[in-house]
Amino acid sequence: MSNEGLKYAHNEELIRRMARNVAEYRKVKGYTQLDLANEADIGLAQIKRIETAGVNTSISSAYRIALALERSVDDLLRPYDETIRIIESEIES
Numbered sequence: 001m002s003n004e005g006l007k008y009a010h011n012e013e014l015i016r017r018m019a020r021n022v023a024e025y026r027k028v029k030g031y032t033q034l035d036l037a038n039e040a041d042i043g044l045a046q047i048k049r050i051e052t053a054g055v056n057t058s059i060s061s062a063y064r065i066a067l068a069l070e071r072s073v074d075d076l077l078r079p080y081d082e083t084i085r086i087i088e089s090e091i092e093s
Contacts, residue, residue: 010038011056019053019064025069026051028087039068 027034033051037044041060049055050065059073066073075083 014077015053015056018076019051019082021076021083022065023051024083025071029069036068040064
């Protein structure tokens with residue numbers, strides 16, 4: 001993702017992107033929230049807050065989640081429509 005996509009994104013927008021993308025990638029992976037919490041070594045309550053855009057999570061938590069989902073932090077911050085296109089193209093492959 002280029003910096004251009006983040007240039008005008010406000011914190012709230014990035015938090016919403018991460019929320020939707022974490023939930024979407026988690027479901028694609030077949031994980032429950034508890035599975036993701038265990039894989040990322042993050043509390044279940046924190047995963048729930050992240051997925052509902054209830055918290056501005058730390059970069060270290062974002063990194064652990066990305067590793068658990070076999071994604072990059074960049075993937076977690078993409079606009080949601082890009083995420084859906086990526087997932088659809090991976091399913092088709």
